[in-house]
Each structure stands twice: as C-alpha cells, then as structure tokens.
Amino acid sequence: MSGATLLLDIGNSSAKWMYVDAAGVRNQGRVDTHTMVAELGESLAGATVLVSSVAAPDIQEALHAELAALSKSVWFARSLASLDGLLNSYEDPTRMGVDRWLAMLAARQRVSGRVCVVDAGSALTIDLLTADGRHEGGYIIPGTALMERSLFADTGRVRDSAPENTSVAPGRSTAEAVSHGLMLAQAGAVRMAMSLAEAQGERPQLLLCGGGSAQLAEVLDLAYDPVPNLVFEGLLRQAELEVPGLVDYPQVSSVLFAKSD
Structure with a gap:
C-alpha cells in the first residue's frame, strides 16, 4: 500500500x-x-x-x-482545547477520549447547526455540540456487552442463547428479557439525552457511529444520520x-x- x-x-x-x-x-x-x-x-x-x-x-x-x-x-x-471551531468543555482537554473528540470534529464539518453525536461501541457515548462549536457536555454509558457481562458476572447461572432479533419488546424468556432490556437501556438513554437537549433549545441533529450503531438504529425511533466513519473523518x-x-x-x-x- x-x-x-x-x-x-x-x-x-x-x-x-x-x-x-x-x-x-x-x-x-x-x-x-x-x-x-x-x-x-x-x-x-x-x-x-x-x-x-x-x-x-x-x-x-x-x-x-x-x-x-x-x-x-x-x-x-x-484531544485539544480547541481546533477548527470546536471548543472542548473539559478543564483538562487531554482527559477527553480522543475518539469522542475526533467524532465531534468531524460532526462540525457535516452539520452547521446543533448536533448530538452518538458512538455505540464498547461504551455508548453521547456528546452535544452547539451550532457555534461549543461542547455542551456528554454522557458515557456501558455498551450492551459490558452491561451483559456485569449482569451475569455474579449470578453463577448459565445464560440461555441470546435471541438473534433486535427488539425492545417485553421479553418472554430470560434471554429475551436481557437482550431486549439492554437495547431498551441504550435507546432510552439516547432518547432522554435528545429530549433534555431539546428542552434547552434547538433540537440537535443526531449522528450515529460505532460498531453497535446499526443495531441501535433498529430500535431507535428518532431521525438520525448514519456516519460509520466519523472518527476516521475527524x-x-x-x-x-x-x-x-x-x-x-x-x-x-x-x-x-x-x-x-
């Protein structure tokens, strides 16, 4: 190459x-x-x-x-204090995960208004940016795999096979209840973050990236733009x-x- x-x-x-x-x-x-x-x-x-x-x-x-x-x-x-119109909200900018920083840097290139960047990976990160590039703050939540490991870590119970479908419908077996509950938690977090942001002003444009974004999108009843390579863009x-x-x-x-x- x-x-x-x-x-x-x-x-x-x-x-x-x-x-x-x-x-x-x-x-x-x-x-x-x-x-x-x-x-x-x-x-x-x-x-x-x-x-x-x-x-x-x-x-x-x-x-x-x-x-x-x-x-x-x-x-x-x-991660920097500022670059290309993006202003980091952290007192120590280097403490921000560089993947979050780069995703927001790229989001600034894609969206001229307020934006919410959701990266669904090992952790679910949600970051909000004002139209003028100021980082309003964000949320970091365990991803589905981390949640699942935590749930079963101390039970001593062998888990049933996870269902293949992605859903937030009430589960009719333990496996379904866990799988659907994990997606409910992820989607619910994004929905609440968007709702809280909208209550404070302009509704953000939602960008989804990360390895779990396609699965999350299946159960997220919000308008969004899929941007799988957002970190690479940044x-x-x-x-x-x-x-x-x-x-x-x-x-x-x-x-x-x-x-x-």
Whole structure:
C-alpha cells in the first residue's frame, strides 16, 4: 500500500482500520488490537499512519515504535482545547477520549447547526455540540456487552442463547428479557439525552457511529444520520490541520466524506 494513508481507530479490544488515497477508500476492516501490527504486516510499508487510540500511554508508546519501524511515518491524534471551531468543555482537554473528540470534529464539518453525536461501541457515548462549536457536555454509558457481562458476572447461572432479533419488546424468556432490556437501556438513554437537549433549545441533529450503531438504529425511533466513519473523518481533518503535508494529497477528507446537512 505504498503511498496510501492508513487510518487506525484503536479501542481496548479491537481496532478499525481504513486505507485511503486520492481516489478514495481502498480497503477497510477490523482486527484484534493485540495482533493488529502482525495482521496488517507488509501493507504498512510506505504508508502514512494516522492513529486514534484510547489505549493506555505505555501501550501507545510501544505501538508507536512498532508502527514507526514498518511505515513511512506515524502520527497520533490527541484531544485539544480547541481546533477548527470546536471548543472542548473539559478543564483538562487531554482527559477527553480522543475518539469522542475526533467524532465531534468531524460532526462540525457535516452539520452547521446543533448536533448530538452518538458512538455505540464498547461504551455508548453521547456528546452535544452547539451550532457555534461549543461542547455542551456528554454522557458515557456501558455498551450492551459490558452491561451483559456485569449482569451475569455474579449470578453463577448459565445464560440461555441470546435471541438473534433486535427488539425492545417485553421479553418472554430470560434471554429475551436481557437482550431486549439492554437495547431498551441504550435507546432510552439516547432518547432522554435528545429530549433534555431539546428542552434547552434547538433540537440537535443526531449522528450515529460505532460498531453497535446499526443495531441501535433498529430500535431507535428518532431521525438520525448514519456516519460509520466519523472518527476516521475527524482523524483526517485534524491531521490536515495540525501537520500540513502529512497526508500526500490535500484535503482528502473533503473528497472522501461528503457533508450532510
């Protein structure tokens, strides 16, 4: 993949990756975080690597060294106090998860008004932005897998097979009651956040991203825009602004990701 740009969104257990160049997205996928470098292997050679990572600092340091040994260059995004009209609400901006920061940075490019960014992953994060780019604050809630593990951790009971359907209807078995209840909690949190935000002013435009967003969307009776690559969009945008010339082709983010108002 010489000459391409590799985007990495690294979580605690898995990492999403995407290769882009001037023509657009060349390839993408998901790998285990612990085997990521080995699995990407020779395709790192000659690539510029842009990284969003919520891993611990020591893990990031080791990862940086591994990637730098194989690629053309490596750049890690970080949460800032402000950038491109986005104003961080945290007293210590570095304490904000960089994935949340990048998703909001990208949301600013897509939406000119007030916006609610929901990322359904290992955790469900909900962040609100004013029309002028000020972060109003947000919520962090365990995702469905974390909720499920917590629910069954101390019961000593073998769980029945989870139903294949996604629903918030009352469950008629323990497995259904748990599965549907988890989705009810996730959807309910988003609905309440949107309701509280609307009570304070302009109704936000809802953007959904993250690995669990499609499942959440099935039970969420709210208008929304699916933006599965929002973190990658923000990653490209921040790299273009902070390190001009790092990406081989100018303004690639505006080419790859069309604005939606």
